Amino acid sequence: MHYNVQIFTWTARLGVHQVGSVIEIDAPNPKAAAISLLGLRLDETGESSKLAVRVWRGEDATRSDCDCFYYH
Numbered sequence: 676m677h678y679n680v681q682i683f684t685w686t687a688r689l690g691v692h693q694v695g696s697v698i699e700i701d702a703p704n705p706k707a708a709a710i711s712l713l714g715l716r717l718d719e720t721g722e723s724s725k726l727a728v729r730v731w732r733g734e735d736a737t738r739s740d741c742d743c744f745y746y747h
Contacts, residue, residue: 677701678708681729694726705730705742713746 678701682694702708709728726746733739 676703676732678705678730678732680708680712682712683727683729684725685727686725706744709742709744 677699680698680700682698683691684694685691698712700708700711702711708730712728728744728746729741730744731739731741
């Protein structure tokens with residue numbers, strides 16, 4: 676399947692910021708798309724990370740269902 680991936684970072688002082696541009700990738704599922712970019716372990720709670728990724732299918736992120744994962 677074809678996915679679009681956005682990587683984000685955040686801090687208390689600066690808030691949320693997109694890192695780079697949207698990346699298009701082919702992967703079997705959203706989690707595989709996220710892992711294949713950086714090769715880092717993922718968490719679904721975001722408790723121990725300052726780096727996250729949003730993955731969706733389709734052209735318009737605002738109208739698509741998105742999956743979010745947090746890098747350890």
